[in-house]
Amino acid sequence: MPDERRPRRDLTRFVLPEIGQLVETGDRWEPVQLRDPLGRQVEPATEYFKELMAADCSPLTPRSYGMDLLRWWRYLWAFEIAWDRATREDARDFTLWMKLADKPVRVHWRHRGKNPDETPVPPVSARPAPGTPNPVTGKPTIGTKYAPATRAHFETVLRMFYDFHLELGTGSLLVNPFPLHRARRSAWTNAHHNPERGFWKQHTGLYRPKIPKRIPRRIPDEKYTEVFAGLRSHRDRALLAFWVATGARAEELLTATQGRADVGQQTVGVIRKGTRNYQDLPATPDAFVWLRLYQEEAWRKGVPRGRSQALWWTLRRPWRPLEYDAARMMFTRANGLLGANWTLHDLRHTATSLMLDDPNLAPVYVQKILGHKYLSTLDIYNRPTTDDVIAAGLAHHARQERMRSNPPPAPPAPAYNAESLNILFGGPDQ
Template sequence: MLPETGCLEETGNPYEPYRLLDPAGAVVIPVAVWFSELQAQGKPSSTVRSYGKDLLRWFRFLWAFGVPCERASRVDARDFVRWMQMADKPVRMHWCYKARGVTAPSRPPGLTGLEPGSPNPVTGKPTPGLKYAASTRAHAETVLRSFYDFQLEEGMGPLLNPFPLDRARRGGRAHAHHDPREPFAAVRQGRYRPRVVQRIPRRIPDALFDALFAALKYDRDRALLSSWVSTGARAEELLSSRQRDPDPGQQLITVVRKGSRKQQALPAAPDTFVWLRLYQEGAWGSGIPRGASLPLWWTLRRPWRPLNYHAARAMLIRAQVLLGSNWTLHDLRHTAAYRMARDPELPLTHVQWVLDHAHLSTTQIYVTAGLEEIVEELLAYHARRATQPAPPPPPAAGYDPASLDVLFGRPR
């Protein structure tokens, strides 16, 4: 276990949303410079936060062994990757245990009390495991390689990138001598980058979605769930909406896109605006601030605060306790994408515009059948096979099959 020294601090300053602090509380200058570069490239603060978490894990590894950032070698990077493969993820105490003054369990139980990493019986999705996932390790490798590429360009880092490219990529581009008659093979960008299995996005079946919707207690939560599954917007995009953004007359909800930061009006189902109106009537009657430029989604208890991602995620988890499922907020976006992409009367290019995908190939993954549909079709196939009559045995040698059909009155 690495000592949890240093931290990633949220400043609230739009010019410096996050900064990495060392064990002494001082700002890590190389990381601060790179964060400025990311902001200049138009990266949102959520991306800076995600990159900062990977950098904090790497710097804690260096601080534990007394290795300066600018002197990190490939041996250090290799050992760090090996450590992420074998080490357990740290368990952090939940706020409720801190408030009660009790000792937190070594590993919080899942929604259904399953073993870490085992599939959920309702959704089929694996529960969080004890080790770092391959996608987490791949993301960390990409972030750290990009960080040291920038350090090399600025003359602030080591002479060699501790996280090199794959040997097949050195001295050339990907698929440099590719035969156009052969399919493209997957190319590993980084030498220490793990292979990540491409999974089919999980959607919530209609019956389970109805049960999840019925488990919600408040009109605000019903309006949120209906908005996510009808617009296909990302969770944070919808949570950042203002009170002027819904347009019930045109059945549109305006959101700010995550990547391009552009405003886009998304069509929503009529039921969404019914639940939204019910939520607003109850919220304004209880004293939640009103104003066109104020946030649309608020907490339901005093002191009033804008609803953030973590509170919305906790709301969804509470609603799933009785169901025993482990759906996430992003699964609602997958559900909306599946519903729209599988409609034969809705062009796939329209779905791409709603989901704000840069490439149509990203939207095409929702055209393929989901796991639930595949299982249902295969079970129906086995049921048909069980009810079909067995074929007649072949005739003995010397008999004409056509004559036997005439004799027994079988259709030819």
């Protein structure tokens, strides 16, 4: 029942304030900290981050979850709501705001403190409308609203966060403001479930949105050649060649060391994202040629050399191992020459499609190279892309047009069999 003492909030004009911050500490025991506007740690979030690290999650998991917690805490700070006094109505209102309102527009650090009228803005003709398909790739551009995947991730993180503190009995928390779907509450759920049918809304949050199924995007060969030609250094060419050859995730390849690049075996060793296991991945000779050109150039400039040193470095002093954000911006600049919006993860999809197109490479080997747990994960590549559907439809129309312009000859007219008539009525030989 809604709390009548709490006034109704009008969120139609609400703007999420940029207060508080998520700080990366560099400490393995506590990789991130959520801090309030006064710079103090938010203890409930700190305890939850420790739980994630103890559960053998990746160090990137607390950062990902922390961004959702920061978004929720900013909402609570704006309305002066204690985290353990948040109600279901609070969760419902903020979830609805994330669905309908525009995302906050962050000002670039180069433009902060300047007059907005003096800030250079690209011409409208050069910028596709938010959310519209890119004319080169067909992928939708980033929209003004929160994506369904972002809202689903937020709901899951907050529901797990409150479940964790409910089990501990932290503060005055009594109920989880992010409940499960109504059909999931009963202990007798699925008691009469038909085993031939799938489970409906299994462990689904009440406010969790529906996420559309994504279709992997493959970079066509001719477009990949144009992107490759737009790169500025041997390092970037080597990176792109290895990503497409190995199918490794961007972060996995960026954290490789020089000793893991085995030219003789034509493999590069990476640490897998989920299992944290070491795995050697096969690569092409061209990738190692570009790698050697990059290393010779980098070592002459003074880049650290050694088997335990990082494989990829920045191009300018001070020398630092190349991080994901810098690699992403490099690929974005190369995309900008074509007006495309491919991502680094699309290179992994491209590598997978190339391997699956080879009839002599069994899918089970592709699964192992990609590091997937189940072979069924490759089923997403059986879904036709938009380009495939359009090409098939146009080919159908072309065949129909050819049939109309060159119709096949008419079949011969039906006639009675002469032998059958002679037997039935008696012929000249009877």
